[in-house]
Amino acid sequence: MIIRPQYMNILKTYRDVPLVKILAGIRRCGKSTILEMLRDDLLNSGIPADHIISMRYTSEDFGSEMNDKDMYHGIKEQMIDDGRYYLLLDEVQEIDGWEKAVNSLLENANTDIYVTGSNSKLMSSEISTYLTGRYISIPIYTLSFAEYLEFKNSDSRSPKELLNEYLRLGGFPIVALGNFDERAAYQIVEGIYSSVVTNDIMRRHNIMNFDLFNRVVKYIVENVGKTFSANAIAKFLKSEGRSLSVEAVYNYLSWLEKAFVIYRCQRYDLQGKSVLKTQEKFYLADSSLKYCIMGFNPKSIAAMLENIVYFELRRRGYDVYVGKNETKEIDFVAVRRETRLYVQVCRRLPEESDREVANLLEIRDHYPKYVVTLDELAAGNINGVKIVHLADFLLSDEY
Numbered sequence: 001m002i003i004r005p006q007y008m009n010i011l012k013t014y015r016d017v018p019l020v021k022i023l024a025g026i027r028r029c030g031k032s033t034i035l036e037m038l039r040d041d042l043l044n045s046g047i048p049a050d051h052i053i054s055m056r057y058t059s060e061d062f063g064s065e066m067n068d069k070d071m072y073h074g075i076k077e078q079m080i081d082d083g084r085y086y087l088l089l090d091e092v093q094e095i096d097g098w099e100k101a102v103n104s105l106l107e108n109a110n111t112d113i114y115v116t117g118s119n120s121k122l123m124s125s126e127i128s129t130y131l132t133g134r135y136i137s138i139p140i141y142t143l144s145f146a147e148y149l150e151f152k153n154s155d156s157r158s159p160k161e162l163l164n165e166y167l168r169l170g171g172f173p174i175v176a177l178g179n180f181d182e183r184a185a186y187q188i189v190e191g192i193y194s195s196v197v198t199n200d201i202m203r204r205h206n207i208m209n210f211d212l213f214n215r216v217v218k219y220i221v222e223n224v225g226k227t228f229s230a231n232a233i234a235k236f237l238k239s240e241g242r243s244l245s246v247e248a249v250y251n252y253l254s255w256l257e258k259a260f261v262i263y264r265c266q267r268y269d270l271q272g273k274s275v276l277k278t279q280e281k282f283y284l285a286d287s288s289l290k291y292c293i294m295g296f297n298p299k300s301i302a303a304m305l306e307n308i309v310y311f312e313l314r315r316r317g318y319d320v321y322v323g324k325n326e327t328k329e330i331d332f333v334a335v336r337r338e339t340r341l342y343v344q345v346c347r348r349l350p351e352e353s354d355r356e357v358a359n360l361l362e363i364r365d366h367y368p369k370y371v372v373t374l375d376e377l378a379a380g381n382i383n384g385v386k387i388v389h390l391a392d393f394l395l396s397d398e399y
Helices: 005-013 031-044 068-076 098-108 126-131 145-151 159-169 173-177 182-205 210-222 230-239 246-258 287-294 298-315 355-361 390-395
Strands: 020-024 052-056 085-090 111-117 135-139 262-269 274-284 319-325 328-336 339-346 369-373 380-382 385-389
Touching: 005 031, 005 135, 020 031, 031 052, 031 085, 031 111, 052 068, 068 098, 085 098, 098 111, 098 126, 145 159, 145 173, 145 390, 159 182, 159 287, 159 298, 159 390, 173 182, 182 210, 182 246, 182 287, 210 230, 210 246, 210 287, 230 246, 246 262, 262 298, 274 287, 274 298, 274 319, 287 298, 298 319, 298 328, 298 339, 298 390, 328 355, 339 355, 355 369, 355 385, 369 390, 385 390
Parallel strands: 020 111, 020 135, 052 085, 085 111, 262 319, 339 369, 369 385
Antiparallel strands: 262 274, 319 328, 328 339, 380 385
């Protein structure tokens, strides 16, 4: 089993802290495997096997009628003494009222609890009712490029060659573990996407017009890395002779976001020091989602570079915004506690323009500024702005 140390370090930090640890992310991003890693780590640290209770609630062993009381009693009857028990509960959103059971186990038993989930049922308002101040949410993403290299450690290709594959095939662990061609990889990702849409969105929200919903998804996918509004989507659909209210578009966006298919990136006004509520950008949970829906097109690489950099910053604990500096746009303003950095992303530096660097130079502060590119020859430092290749940026220990 390949260890994902970033997540293991986070879980070790919170071990035996009286909080429910919620691991949340798109289906097949590796949450179940991380629980398996945690189990192995607990065993290696001397925890008896009979004090580690692992339950997977997508199993056919559990009927659809199972409720929170069944869940609670099913776990409680495995606790045979007063010792500390470690509960590893996978895909809990399948159980109605799971948060009641988890809260009772937290209050009434000597437990350390870890749960995973893949959709908005995990993040429902009931958590606020039953687990207020008693949980920590740990976002789980598909593989970073550094993790991808670990998955490919027996491959003889160079990191730059593997970067090209990572850009095209994405970071779902199931794809990285295999030796798939492009067509097979996209078929696997399409299956993941269909499962998310069918199980986590269509059925849950009773969407009857799949074609219309799918057209909204395609609009978002086609416009990754561009600012747009729900109103813009509604107008676009109208131009195609389709009718959908702005409110319905907002709902679709919200449901896709809660199923961890898309992630919202708000704009930040660098002059007014405030977050803006309009013209947001959206990024896909994995770049392969774009290609499985739209097919691979080399012209779309630039947007996917942004997508990859956005999630690299998120993985490292940054809050990420699109920067607005008067009339200029900065691709990313990344904020983590008292630190920040500014990042522009481009496929290659244009020879006839210094726009990428100039936009950063207009920001008058001392925080690090980067231009990230695929250009092999573009490197160095221009008046304090660091020009770095994408691979070097993704593999850097710190910024």
